[in-house]
Amino acid sequence: MDEKSLNVRIWRGGAGETGRFVGYAVPRRDSQTVLDVVTQVQRAIDPTLSYRFACRVGMCGSCAMTVNGQACWTCRTHVAKVVGDDGVLEIAPLANLPVVKDLATDMSVFFDKWARARGRFQGAQTRHDDFARVSPDTPERQAANAGIECIGCAVCYGSCDVVQWRPDFLGPAALNRAWTLVNDVRDTDRTERLRAVAGDAGCHSCHTQGSCTERCPKGIAPTLAIAGLKRTVARAAVNREL
Amino acid sequence: MNAADCRAPDAALRDAVAQARRWYWQRISAMVLAVCVLLHLAGMVWAVRGGLSAAEILARTQGNVLFAAFYAVFVGACAVHVPIGLASIAREWWQWPPRAALWFARAVTAALLVLGLRAVWGVYAPGA
Numbered sequence: 108m109d110e111k112s113l114n115v116r117i118w119r120g121g122a123g124e125t126g127r128f129v130g131y132a133v134p135r136r137d138s139q140t141v142l143d144v145v146t147q148v149q150r151a152i153d154p155t156l157s158y159r160f161a162c163r164v165g166m167c168g169s170c171a172m173t174v175n176g177q178a179c180w181t182c183r184t185h186v187a188k189v190v191g192d193d194g195v196l197e198i199a200p201l202a203n204l205p206v207v208k209d210l211a212t213d214m215s216v217f218f219d220k221w222a223r224a225r226g227r228f229q230g231a232q233t234r235h236d237d238f239a240r241v242s243p244d245t246p247e248r249q250a251a252n253a254g255i256e257c258i259g260c261a262v263c264y265g266s267c268d269v270v271q272w273r274p275d276f277l278g279p280a281a282l283n284r285a286w287t288l289v290n291d292v293r294d295t296d297r298t299e300r301l302r303a304v305a306g307d308a309g310c311h312s313c314h315t316q317g318s319c320t321e322r323c324p325k326g327i328a329p330t331l332a333i334a335g336l337k338r339t340v341a342r343a344a345v346n347r348e349l
Numbered sequence: 350m351n352a353a354d355c356r357a358p359d360a361a362l363r364d365a366v367a368q369a370r371r372w373y374w375q376r377i378s379a380m381v382l383a384v385c386v387l388l389h390l391a392g393m394v395w396a397v398r399g400g401l402s403a404a405e406i407l408a409r410t411q412g413n414v415l416f417a418a419f420y421a422v423f424v425g426a427c428a429v430h431v432p433i434g435l436a437s438i439a440r441e442w443w444q445w446p447p448r449a450a451l452w453f454a455r456a457v458t459a460a461l462l463v464l465g466l467r468a469v470w471g472v473y474a475p476g477a
Contacts, residue, residue, distance in 0.1 A: 269441070272441035272442070302365065305362075305365035305366055305368065306365030306366070306367075307368045307437075309365065311368050311371075312437070341376070342373070343369075344369035344370045345373050349362070349366050349369070
């Protein structure tokens with residue numbers, strides 16, 4: 108292998124013993140992203156490689172993978188930032204999700220958990236009502252705004268140890284979504300949502316390790332959202348409001 | 350589908366609310382423990398100045414209601430705080446089922462209360 112070549116190891120096959128890492132030599136280019144590397148392998152070396160991407164510019168959140176052990180958006184991750192001293196780039200599917208094939212995961216369970224956490228806005232007004240006026244200065248709106256930019260890429264979910272230990276744990280993204288709605292003054296489903304995120308499958312399992320916050324490409328802090336949910340839900344539980 | 354979904358919704362909700370309450374009491378007991386540990390350490394540093402003997406300890410503790418009350422609160426806070434954390438460890442690291450982890454936690458609570466309060470009584474009771 109010459110100097111201008113990358114030693115890339117890519118997960119092929121299904122999860123666990125049904126798959127394995129396969130090595131590829133990929134030409135090294137300037138400003139090369141990890142997604143560029145995967146695309147190069149698929150287009151020039153092995154067209155059977157399966158992976159998922161759409162926008163290539165960090166808007167859609169579909170290209171998240173595990174690169175050298177850490178979950179990230181491959182389209183916004185430069186090879187130069189993550190390649191090890193040994194020149195090896197290891198690309199695996201997102202952790203904590205079933206593997207469909209190669210680098211593509213089945214994200215159904217991730218989005219099902221958004222539904223379980225009641226991540227859907229429920230309002231009381233109709234299209235015939237006037238706009239709700241919500242001051243951006245209120246603490247509730249600021250708390251909601253802090254988490255509202257999540258695009259559901261599952262980087263946080265793939266980085267969460269608690270999801271690994273407790274497969275029924277809702278995970279950082281679903282809980283962050285629930286927290287934005289708990290702080291939405293227009294929403295009318297608050298009590299049901301607090302019930303949905305209570306307990307060991309919900310916010311109270313979080314150990315505040317902060318991997319989700321550390322890895323979130325959008326700079327969101329699900330750890331803070333979950334801490335807010337813990338306080339709000341526990342207070343409601345102790346006051347017998349649930 | 351998660352394990353909680355397989356049960357009746359009421360039972361799952363009761364469990365979740367109970368877990369939320371346990372989290373709350375673990376937080377409250379942690380605050381009590383933070384104060385107790387500081388007082389305990391300060392008390393030890395103060396007590397051992399110039400040496401320490403069993404007779405000296407018992408002279409201070411026997412019949413001392415304040416001492417006994419403080420350590421009874423300390424034991425109580427431990428009995429609340431520790432088992433909740435151990436139940437989480439049992440579930441996450443040892444993969445115990447929820448009910449087994451809960452009974453394990455209850456057994457630890459009982460053991461901490463009996464052993465802890467017996468120890469407090471041992472140094473408080475006159476002539477013990």
